[in-house]
Amino acid sequence: MELKLINDQGVEASRLQAPDLLFGREYNEALVHQVLVAYQANARSGNRAQKDRGDVRHTTKKPWRQKGTGRARAGMSSSPIWRGGGRVFPSSPSENFSHKLNRKMYRAGMAAILSQLVREDRLAVVAGFSIEAPKTKLFAAKIKSMGYDSVLVITDELEENLFLASRNLPNVLVVEVQQADPVSLVRFAKVLVTQGALAKFEEILG
Missing domain, CATH: 3.40.1370.10 (Ribosomal protein L4/L1)
Known part of the structure; x- marks a missing residue:
């Protein structure tokens, strides 16, 4: 060549x-x-980090009683389906790309x-x-x-x-x-x- x-x-x-x-x-x-x-x-570089439901700062109090309100059952405000709740599969700094x-x-x-x-x-x-x-x-x-x-x-x-x-x-x-x-x-x-x-x-x- x-x-x-x-x-x-x-x-x-x-x-x-x-x-x-x-x-x-x-x-x-x-x-x-x-x-x-x-x-x-x-x-x-794996430098991003998200919080799961155990890392979110929240109260462990039940938002409302289990039955009788007409709303869906809820046990904790850190649930992933709640706004401000934790992520289901959060990114961690140890993630390998x-x-x-x-x-x-x-x-x-x-x-x-x-x-x-x-x-x-x-x-x-x-x-x-x-x-x-x-x-x-x-x-x-x-x-x-x-x-x-x-x-x-x-x-x-x-x-x-x-x-x-x-x-x-x-x-x-x-x-x-x-x-x-x-x-x-x-x-x-x-x-x-x-x-x-x-x-x-x-x-x-x-």
């Missing part, structure tokens, strides 16, 4: 050979969906996403990506000169200047290869990978 190698102006300079195992895989929609759902589910995903499935899903990005002409390779100073203005100008509005930049080593200059831009994300996730790959309109990061991708996902 050949990838597009661009220069600092975003113009194609040459073509770069890449392994078909990583960038020439067929798109498996079911597998990609499973990888995306598992990644987002595993990022969730994680999804199990095999390592081979994750690698295959990431390869399928990268291959689809190449087919849609949304992925490009650049020899190097850096700026002189940690200035957002400089970074934004560089991205604009390359013709990008929404871009995920994947580098082999995250420089401090890049990190500081890009963190205030809403449609730009700069990460190392190890932090590249399937959700970000799908979310951004364009993906820019450095040559050093490309070699690390082959080591991790190959």
Whole structure:
């Protein structure tokens, strides 16, 4: 598989050979969906809590007598069918949202996403990506000169200047290869990978 190698102006300079195992895989929609759902589910934290009928602050007095009122029987105001009562199956902070995903499935899903990005002409390779100073203005100008509005930049080593200059831009994300996730790959309109990061991708996902 050949990838597009661009220069600092975003113009194609040459073509770069890449392994078909990583960038020439067929798109498996079911597998990609499973990888995306598992990644987002595993990022969730069980921090919500609700009260059951034993946790609600209430009186144990019977609201009215058992018979003779014409109303339904009621024993306690903490009943789940009462307004202000407890929940039947309350959420707890110990709730586990994680999804199990095999390592081979994750690698295959990431390869399928990268291959689809190449087919849609949304992925490009650049020899190097850096700026002189940690200035957002400089970074934004560089991205604009390359013709990008929404871009995920994947580098082999995250420089401090890049990190500081890009963190205030809403449609730009700069990460190392190890932090590249399937959700970000799908979310951004364009993906820019450095040559050093490309070699690390082959080591991790190959």
